[in-house]
Amino acid sequence: MSESFGVGETVVEFSAEREKIEAGSLNFVVNSASTVAISAIGLVRFATETTVYLATESTKAVANSVLDTVIPVAVNAIVSRVDINGIVREHVNVNEIVSQADINPILDRVPMTEIADYVIEEIDLPSLVRESTGGVADGILNTVRFQAVETDNFISGIVDRVFFRKNMRASSREVSGRNAEF
Amino acid sequence: MPSFSQFRQTFVPGAQVHFSALPERAHSIQGLSAGFTSRAIAVMLDIGLVAVLVMGAWGGWEALRYILGVFYDLPEATGLPLLVIGYFTMWIYWTWSWSTGGRSLGNILMGLRVQTNRGGSLGLGLAALRSLFSVVFALGLVWSIFSRKNRSIQDIVLGTEVVFDWAPLLPKVDMTFGMESKE
Numbered sequence: 001m002s003e004s005f006g007v008g009e010t011v012v013e014f015s016a017e018r019e020k021i022e023a024g025s026l027n028f029v030v031n032s033a034s035t036v037a038i039s040a041i042g043l044v045r046f047a048t049e050t051t052v053y054l055a056t057e058s059t060k061a062v063a064n065s066v067l068d069t070v071i072p073v074a075v076n077a078i079v080s081r082v083d084i085n086g087i088v089r090e091h092v093n094v095n096e097i098v099s100q101a102d103i104n105p106i107l108d109r110v111p112m113t114e115i116a117d118y119v120i121e122e123i124d125l126p127s128l129v130r131e132s133t134g135g136v137a138d139g140i141l142n143t144v145r146f147q148a149v150e151t152d153n154f155i156s157g158i159v160d161r162v163f164f165r166k167n168m169r170a171s172s173r174e175v176s177g178r179n180a181e182f
Numbered sequence: 183m184p185s186f187s188q189f190r191q192t193f194v195p196g197a198q199v200h201f202s203a204l205p206e207r208a209h210s211i212q213g214l215s216a217g218f219t220s221r222a223i224a225v226m227l228d229i230g231l232v233a234v235l236v237m238g239a240w241g242g243w244e245a246l247r248y249i250l251g252v253f254y255d256l257p258e259a260t261g262l263p264l265l266v267i268g269y270f271t272m273w274i275y276w277t278w279s280w281s282t283g284g285r286s287l288g289n290i291l292m293g294l295r296v297q298t299n300r301g302g303s304l305g306l307g308l309a310a311l312r313s314l315f316s317v318v319f320a321l322g323l324v325w326s327i328f329s330r331k332n333r334s335i336q337d338i339v340l341g342t343e344v345v346f347d348w349a350p351l352l353p354k355v356d357m358t359f360g361m362e363s364k365e
Contacts, residue, residue, distance in 0.1 A: 111190070118189045142205055145220070145293050145348065152217025152332075159327055169332060171214040171346065 208293075211346045215332040220292045221323060221344055225316075227288030232275055236268045273310075273317045281309035285347075293348035299341045312340050 088094070120126075153172035160168060167173075184192075240260075279286035284296040284303050296304060296312070304312065315322065315336045322335030329338070337343055 114190055115186065118186050121189065141291065142208070142348075144223075144291075146207070148220040148223055148292060149211065149217070149346075151219040155219065155327060156217055156332075160330075163328075165330065167330075169215075169217070169330060171211050171217060171332070 208346075208348050212348060213345050216292075216294050216344045216346050217332050218323065218327045220294060220346075221326060221334075224286070224288030224292040224294055225320070225323065227291055228275070228286045229272065231287050232268060232272045236264065236271055240264055240267075269317050273313050276313035276316060277306070277310045280304050280313060281306045289344075293346055294344050295347040296342060296344050299343055304342065308340060308342070312336050312342055315340065 149171065153169075156169050156172055276286060279289070280296045281304055285294070289295060296309075298304060298308070319335065324334075325338070326332045326334045331343070333343065
């Protein structure tokens with residue numbers, strides 16, 4: 001191959017070494033270009049994703065706040081126009097629901113002893129016990145005891161009168177006071 | 183008739199629903215000093231009990247002597263020795279019963295209890311003293327006819343008293359619902 005070169009022009013000689021160098025620089029350029037291109041694509045993608053994310057989230061937030069204000073008002077407006085008790089009464093089997101409920105935690109909250117006290121108070125258990133346990137033996141015993149007490153009161157009444165005592169003794173005062181009621 | 187919710191509002195947690203099955207008339211005299219008749223009957227019941235015990239033991243002893251025939255060399259306990267044994271038994275019995283709850287059998291039947299003036303129970307020493315005094319000088323009880331507070335001589339000297347306490351023989355139902363004791 002022959003080329004003509006003017007005077008003063010640099011003669012470019014294609015040697016094997018120079019060709020190698022040319023190929024290396026071209027490779028560098030291509031690599032750099034592709035890196036720049038990939039970075040650019042990544043940047044665009046990141047920007048896009050961020051924008052989309054921010055847009056989505058802000059939209060959600062706005063929507064939520066709008067719903068938070070609107071829904072209660074709307075639901076209240078609806079519910080107040082609906083007879084929920086009636087619906088439950090007609091369509092819900094309350095007994096079945098209650099039968100499935102765990103009663104143990106409920107019973108734990110029930111004041112059992114207070115209920116027991118209340119029942120005892122209401123049915124007047126003391127008097128029932130008094131009446132049912134007052135057997136014949138008790139009757140005789142109490143009669144004897146009362147007779148002794150009455151005799152004491154009789155004797156002490158006489159003695160106290162003899163000694164001109166103004167106050168009766170405690171037991172006779174109590175019993176005679178009681179007798180006046182009966 | 184209040185409803186349960188009304189009852190709950192007035193209910194005091196830890197309050198005691200307390201009652202005893204005493205007859206209504208007897209409520210007011212519980213804890214008051216008992217008079218001569220009640221106490222004399224109680225004493226006679228006690229003496230009767232001790233007499234039965236001592237005579238029974240004596241009879242058994244004599245029967246044993248008669249049957250086995252091996253105790254004839256021992257002196258017979260009759261008359262005065264038996265009376266001394268009776269007094270001694272009475273002393274021991276009253277000491278024991280007054281120091282452990284303040285009631286002998288006669289006291290239980292007549293609904294009486296021996297206690298100190300402050301309402302405490304008698305210790306062994308005081309019970310032994312009072313018991314000995316009562317055994318030796320039973321007539322001291324007569325003073326309770328004249329005493330304003332139904333005191334016998336023994337009571338005045340030793341600072342004790344005998345009060346009505348009918349409950350123990352009757353079923354005493356103590357409906358205490360421990361509201362606080364949630365263990």
